[in-house]
Amino acid sequence: MAAGSARALSQALGALDAGGAANKINLIPQDFFAELCEQIIHHLNHKIPGVNTAELCQRIQTSGIEINIGDLAKIANILSFLFSTAARNNLSTEELVTTLGSAVSTLPKHALQVIRHVWNEQGKSITAAEDARNVATVGQFVDMKWKLGVAMSSDTCRSLKYPYVTVTLTVADPSGQITDKSFEMTIPQFKNFFRQFKEMASVLETV
Incomplete structure (x- = not known):
C-alpha cells in the first residue's frame, strides 16, 4: 500500500478508535452492522440518497440493545470515510482487513468479518475517487409528507380553531445521514408554497 494510502487510511482508523467508536460497534448485532455497512456502500455508489x-x-x-442515534450516526460517518478512502486508494479486501485488524485492537471480530464480506462483494462497485470528490455539498431531497390540522387552543386564546398544515421533509445531508425536518404553515403560507411549486413545475416543462 502506498504511503499516501496508508496515511489516509490511518486518519479513518484514528477516527474509528477515537471516542470509543470501535467499542460502540461491539454493541451492534452482526446482522444490523452488516445492514449499516451495505447501506453505506449503496450510498457511496449513488444507489440510495x-x-x-x-x-x-x-x-x-x-x-433490546442500548445505543443512541448520535453514536450510530458517528459510526456511520466513520465507516463511510473508511470505505471511501479504501475505494479511492483501490485497496484489496486483504489490505483493508489486515490494516483494520492491526490498527484497531478493540474492533470486534464480527465487525471485521462483516467488513471483509461487504468489501469483497461490493467494494469495487464504489464510484471512482474523482466522482467521490465532486459530490455536492448540499442536502438531497428524499421525500415529503404533509397533514392538515386545526389549532384548538393556546396559552393566550381559549378557542383558536384555525387550520394549519404540517410539512415533513426527509432529506439526506452531504454526509449521507437521512433526517426529517418538520415545519408548520398557515393556509395562506401553504397556498403560496404550492403556487411556487407550480411555477417550478411549469419552468421545468420548458427545459
Missing part, C-alpha cells in the same frame, strides 16, 4: 440511521437505530433499540 443516504443512510437511515434513525430508522436503523430504532430497530436496534427495539431488539
